[in-house]
Amino acid sequence: MTASPKLDKVDRKILEILQRNAKITNAQLSKEIGLSPAPTLERVKKLEQSGVIDSYHAKLNTSKIGLGISTFVQIKLTGHDKESIKTFINAINKIDEVIECHHVTGSSDFILRVIAKDIASYQQLMLDKVNEVPVVDSLQSLVILSTFKDSKTLPVPEDEKLKI
Incomplete structure (x- = not known):
């Protein structure tokens, strides 16, 4: 059994961006992370297949x-x-x-x-x-009377032990 690759800086950036805007196009995502569209899509698919990205949701008002x-x-x-x-x-x-x-x-x-x-x-x-x-x-x-923070964005740790 081979070791899983680790989440690197680019993976963490992808996760941060997708949490803020899951509807972003692959072209726009690739611009924001500084990779061409093909490797960007490959990384997103790897994050999905490994279970790091569970699902995508619309947040309703x-x-x-x-x-x-x-x-x-x-x-x-x-x-x-x-x-x-x-x-x-x-x-x-x-x-x-x-x-x-x-x-x-x-x-x-x-x-x-x-x-x-x-x-x-x-x-x-x-x-x-x-x-x-x-x-x-x-x-x-x-x-709940008032809500002052309702973030659905998780902080993605830079821990070297995180693997996908």
């Missing part, structure tokens, strides 16, 4: 599509066994309004990021879906 409430919800489960966790995760994955689910340390077991049309819709969602998951012991909602 929540208020323009009628989603006015965003919350974090801290969840405690009734048990911490594999079956309870699996039951919870399976149920949460079926709720479209739950846009993130994180297993965490501390006083809660999970933190969810939930988005809804309004407070009434959010309340109904909590009552009808999240509270009905049999392994949910308690939940605490934190309504």
